[in-house]
Amino acid sequence: MDTEREAIEASADPGAAPPDRDAARRSASHSGRSDPYLWQSLAWVALLLGTLVLIGVSAVVARPRTPKSEVVVVHSEAVDAAGSVEALLASDAFKHGQKLFLGTCTACHGPHGESKPGLGKNLTKSTFVAGLSDEELLAFIKRGRNPGEPLNTTGVQMPPKGGNPALNDDKLRDIIVFIRGLQATGGKVPDA
Numbered sequence: 001m002d003t004e005r006e007a008i009e010a011s012a013d014p015g016a017a018p019p020d021r022d023a024a025r026r027s028a029s030h031s032g033r034s035d036p037y038l039w040q041s042l043a044w045v046a047l048l049l050g051t052l053v054l055i056g057v058s059a060v061v062a063r064p065r066t067p068k069s070e071v072v073v074v075h076s077e078a079v080d081a082a083g084s085v086e087a088l089l090a091s092d093a094f095k096h097g098q099k100l101f102l103g104t105c106t107a108c109h110g111p112h113g114e115s116k117p118g119l120g121k122n123l124t125k126s127t128f129v130a131g132l133s134d135e136e137l138l139a140f141i142k143r144g145r146n147p148g149e150p151l152n153t154t155g156v157q158m159p160p161k162g163g164n165p166a167l168n169d170d171k172l173r174d175i176i177v178f179i180r181g182l183q184a185t186g187g188k189v190p191d192a
């Protein structure tokens with residue numbers, strides 16, 4: 001520390017250095033000492049920024065190109081049969097499916113299919129769901145998905161029938177109508 005050293009020097013030789021000589025020495029040592037440090041720290045900052053830019057660029061380049069969340073419900077006999085999204089939301093199958101969903105699936109997927117953190121996946125934006133026919137979706141829900149399977153991204157099990165063996169095909173079909181409603185509205189379905 002400048003001030004410490006000056007204090008020691010001052011006490012060793014009291015009154016020896018006139019104030020202007022002292023100031024000249026300080027400014028000389030100041031400019032001589034700070035420049036190398038300045039350039040060194042600038043170099044480190046540049047290196048750090050360069051590394052961050054590289055990490056950023058590689059993250060963007062390596063990012064998996066998943067389709068945007070724009071949901072297109074394909075192959076849904078449930079939607080076709082209802083005729084319109086409004087008709088689907090008003091149907092008995094939808095309302096029954098919603099009740100069943102709230103009884104079993106909501107624990108992991110949330111009441112509007114938004115998913116609970118660390119549990120199920122978001123069903124409103126799922127392109128996997130959107131790409132399956134109603135029959136394929138039925139088969140999927142009956143089977144579930146184990147953590148080791150390639151399509152599993154959470155490391156958590158989707159249990160067969162959501163863990164509720166009482167859900168027969170008819171009930172699951174109504175749940176599928178409800179899921180189609182979730183997809184068609186981005187989760188903004190009327191509350192049960």
Ligand code: HEC
Nearest residue numbers: 105108119120121126128151152153154156157158161162
């Ligand atoms: C115990 C928690 C749990 C319950 C209950 C549950 N799920 Fe799941 N579900 C999951 C998990 C976890 C995943 C995602 C697994 C993965 O990483 O692929 C999942 C995935 C899904 C998927 C595939 C989504 C996608 O984009 O890949 C569908 C469809 C689905 N669940 C429907 C249901 C239905 C319908 C019910 C109720 C009958 C239900 N789930 C009950 C945990 C659950």
